[in-house]
Amino acid sequence: MSTLSAESILERLLSGSRPTVAEAAELVARGDLISLGMVVGELRRRSAAAGTVSFTLDRTVDLGQACDSGCPYCAGTTPPAAPGAGAEPARERAAQAAGAPGLRQVVLQGGHRTDLPLSFYTGLLAELRHANPGVARVAFSPSEVLTWAQAANHPAAAVLAELQAAGLDAMLAAGGEALPARRPEHRRLLAGPWPEWEAVIAAAGELGIPVIAPVPFGLGESPRERAEYLLRLQRLQEQTGAIAALLPFAPAVAPPQPGEGDELRLADAGDLAPAASPAPAELMATGHEYLRMVALCRLLVPGVAHVSASPMTQGAKVAQVALACGADDFGGTQEQFELAELAAGRVGPMTAPEFARLIRDAGFRPALRDAGFRTVGEFGE
């Protein structure tokens, strides 16, 4: 079966037609960066895009590395905790982070734990809201909601409603959803079965909880698998309207050791097991492939209003170039990182003025946003 060339597919996208899976896969496999970027730019010119690039001021809180899910990101380095272990220190860390001056949101991250009851998490949200009402709370993912729903024998929507009532402002649809199905043992809890996963997103949409969808890539998926995943997000968005933003990122998976062919395939790590000595982080996903992925998110998931660039994983320079590929958000300042890659040979914490400088340099206007990606004002000098 012959498919159209990437060029013809781009031409069809420009004329407003929807890509088939085969066409999307062809674009993922062979769309060249410059052409993808040119078409994204043309579509942006035709739209009513505001010309702003948003960001927020945030900190991510590590609730503890213990996890019951056994997913490939950690490759067994994150075993389950003893029942209840580390819960109190996690609460203290969250409270301390949320109290940092000038903060707009905290992002709570941690493993999936079945030993802590849902009431621990609703209690945590309520405490944070009480202590710092101006700091939004972004946390949890569909798979956690499903875990708690199963444990309590409750509908997932009810669990979500409880979390929202306690103070959840936005949810991360995190995880390895793009992992190839041929590695079912790697999906397990994190990916979750699709119908249930989608039902949680739909419930979030009904409750008005904005969902931020990280889009992992470079995990050994084929172009077709990546295309299917993006089209699935587009369909889900059409049905639910719940997804506020996509966040393409390449998880730091070590590339395979050079083998017989002596070929180091950087963006296409064939094995998820970490190598004994990981390659430099810079090489895990190439800048080129990352920028293509940002553009592909724009082209294949047009229903989602925002795409976040990832300065923390790609460095400020490549993230700034991502603004030309259709990204219109820089995520958060992630103030817990003291040594982000700001520019040539310059490391330090990401700050609002630094973000604003990069955004203006690229010809856009910096704007502060809330946890649901609603602009709350332009960022002044």
Add this chain to the structure above:
Amino acid sequence: MSQLMAGLLPRDLYDIYEKVMSDQRLGAADGIKLLTHPDLFAVGALGELARRRRVGDYAYFNNAGYINYSNVCVLSQVCKFCAFGKKKGEADGYEFAIAEMVEKARRWTDLGITEIHMVGGLHPDLPFEYYTGFIRAIKEILPSVHLKCFTAVELDFFARKFRMDVGEVLDRLQAAGHGSITGGGAEMMHPEVHNVICKGKMPAERYLEVHRIAHRKGIRSNCTMLYGHIEEPYHIVDHLLRLRDLQDETGGFQCFVPLAFHPTHTELGHLPGPTGWQDLRVIATSRLLLDNFKYIKAYWVMLSPRMAQVSLNWGANDLDGTIREERIYHFAGANTPLEQSGQELAALIRGAGLVPVERDSYYGVIREHALAQEVSA
């Protein structure tokens, strides 16, 4: 460029597109337009078009080692952008003994390196025999390795310090085994910038004259431009056109290397340094204006391997080399790795859709790496 993509170019870049397609030379106004244009991808499309039309889709790297023989420099208080140079007697000043340099080179003998790049500070005391001495000693153990040594600034310094003319300096270095000249020291040629960032350093005219003398002797050289500090777009264009003029005259330049300024630990440390957009606009503008250069280098040490790779789609076609031990920019806070393997560089090139070629010091092909495997959708 396909018809579809040409149709997406903004109107105000269309005349540049037509000039490239009809092999007409671009002018200063075109350069300013490219450096300030809001459509980063359209600028990239033109840079890539020029690269493809003029030199094809090969991108080069070499298997090279770096030795920075000393950081002691009489200009250490002059060049405000430099974190490498130290005054004599300063705690972290160093100079390698010839035996140390030979030892470094010896460790590379089994790695297949084809070139050693050697530059250093303007050392107040070392005798001329030191420079000819390390060249001779390294050539003795690695006779087939090309020694790309010294910037025009060092060569001019040798001429003044050892009371010779530059031609004689070059003759004696060449007799010892010197191969070609590095591009460093050009900084930003326009006096409005030069007088602020390195007042008193050898001026642009002398930089160009040293290269001219070398080219007339048949010695090849590279050239550079330090950008991303206090310059304006017209300073960049001025710099590029001066290089283009000399290249018209001699044809002796091999590649042009735009150098992204690293502010950390320099006297200009209050500056933020160039952004990713600026890096790419400079690469594309260099490719488009320098129509008599085959090779535009994206130097990964300064750009980061990620940005160097992205630069290939904006018109670059050289990623420099494996390097092994770079010191100058690592003093200026470079957080890039100290070396890259040939396989890593080839993978970066292939990942950007170009054909990786390991080259020798004169861009002769040593090995064309396999093309990207066809990925089926």
